[in-house]
Amino acid sequence: MDRHLSATLKRAQEPLALGAVGSMLIVAALLPFVFLVVNLVRAPAELSAGLALLGSREPWFVFLRSVGSALVVALASMLVGMPLGLLLGCTDVRGRKAALILHVFPVFLPPFLLALGWFHLFGRSGLWGGSEWTSGALFSLGGSVAVEALAFAPVVTSLVALALQGIDPSLVEAARVTARPGRVATRILLPLAWPAAALGGLVVFALSLSELGVPMFLRVRSYSAAVFARLGAVQYAPGEALVLTLPMLLISIALLVLERRLVGPRSFSVLGLRSTGKTVLPLGSWRPIGTLVAWAGALATLFPFVGLAWRASTGTAAVQDWIGSGVQNSIVPAAIAATLLSGMAVVLGRAIALRRAGAKALDALTVLAFVTPAAVLGVGLIGVWNRSGTQPIYGTLAIIVIGFVARYAVLPTRTFALAVARASPHFEESAAVEGAWFLRRLVRIVVPLHAGAIVAAWLLAFVFCLRDLETTILFYPAGSAPLTVRIITLEANGPEPVVAALALVHTSIVAAALVLGALAFRPRRRA
């Protein structure tokens, strides 16, 4: 009997582990949606004002404007990111690795920090500005779109570069025998990288629609900000906020469907499954121009740091007084969430790569939570957790961790899934045939084999949690404001040099995390 029970438990290890991860995801990410849908369907009295609001023109105007600008941001990011991804991903431009790293770095920062940097360059009292025109252009819908497009373009660049690096070099070599580099790029490489670019565009659209900091800072009305405002003290109207999430919820579902259609089934091939070598397309006489364009594009995303550094240099004596516990409040929940997410990613990412039952549905849930504007997810999370019995969670950093798990699960999960999909399935199958059950295989084979991917997954989750503003600003516990919230709050009424210095502190933390992660990620040769 004991032997029978033991055998049953061993066989159940894998479904139990996946079930545990699935339960965590359901609690963190699905319950908020269930809350939203149930409450919208039941439509209690408090929602009647909200429903009336949706009957007016105003919210629809803001909604369509937000969707339209997110669309323009996505298209502009693709326009910048695709050629840069091509140049930095697989040509022989000089210093392409360094240029790619510098170009991609701002993705790991809250975009409003970049807006702050542009403000200190082109604002009324900026380093290169000083005119009404530049300031007016920045503080406009066009300015907001431009800032976001430059902030998010590296998403497309990196995905395209990654996809191109995964292409079999022989495909390019076969084309080079008969065509010039330009034709190889446009007829072979870009079509092969198109799904990755489309995925990038989709992610940028979702990020832009979610974006709160940039429109708030540049005084541009956005739909996310309208929802957020109804959860704040001045305009507090949770019923209206709930109703306002409805159109965004529909957009999220549309994005999920689009992701499934565009890339879902082939996301591994999109991101370079089983690359066999590095594809290098020599540009020939175009190399100097290619190098110039690539570096110009890479450096353009770094200009805001010049503005921040210049403004910070004009007086940072009081930074220590203003920073408070912001750094700690940022790092602690981000590290806890990243650790939790990496553990979940090992189980779920592997299950997705190996097409285990139930993994596809959980993968769709993580995508839905990521593409859903943070304001929508936030309203759902508040509804689920802001109850008298759950205050030990809602009143502490735990709620931020739950928010992070819900919103960013897709990033480490896909990172790990990609690593597993790239490796030979025979590594684990051999272990199974040798009698090792799931947990033993996981600990002895899967984890050590993909240790680098786990570090990368942790790091990605950590920096995305660190950069988060939209989720945390909705429900950070009193007195526990993370650095991003502290900066955007101070931006309204704090001393400019201090705010710029705080932005640089945040940038330095992210840079340090990435450098440490890169050192840990460096492959070691076994002697």
Next chain:
Amino acid sequence: MTTPISVDRVAFRRGAQDILSEVSLSIDAAQVVAILGPSGSGKSTLLRVVLGLVAPDRGFVRLDGEVVSADGRIFRPPEERGLAVVFQDLALWPHLTVRGNLAFGLAAKHLPADVQDERISRVLRRVSLQGKQDRYPANLSGGERQRVAIARALVLEPRALLLDEPLSNLDVPLKRELLGLLKEILRERRVTAVYVTHDLREAMQLAHRFAVLEAGRISQTGTLDELFANPTTAFLRALREDVDPVSAPTSV
């Protein structure tokens, strides 16, 4: 005495494509059966069905008379089948030393440490890898890696050994050397084995019987003489002509 491996009317589909159709095959104890077939004929899938890595949509797989998979269900998962496998890519775990690779399966069976040490030393000696147990796979030559993969499978003393084109990427002298070693070991240990390949010359070195798999169906089984006496398919005729050019029809 029961048959170590028996496959009975197994069918397997992937999407709309039939990978295996009505495949039946039985392998007696201490017998080496070669499964021959062109690329894409379903050879590796058949091996995966026997290993329990995938379930047959229809039909039965029996090990020593016990039904282990049938009609879309796996009753005994790979961990419980007592088989061993050598894949084409060898799948040596790169983060484990040679000893770690060999000890992994033994530890999973909870064998005492002294038994593990004794078995590992014995097998490493047999494949001429003594003194290399602390090396990582990356620091071994191609031939040494092949030997580790064979040793890793043999150290488990499995009820049957399944080999999925393990030598297909090797140069001729190394292939010849390893085939000789494999033949000796399989004979002296009386190992029941299934050897999947598309190379008849390889199979001839090792196998007692042959099964020809084409488009997911077993087209012919028997000894080499039986197969060549009456080759029923073009693939088999081509194989015969390859090893025995005299039998080829004369062109005018």
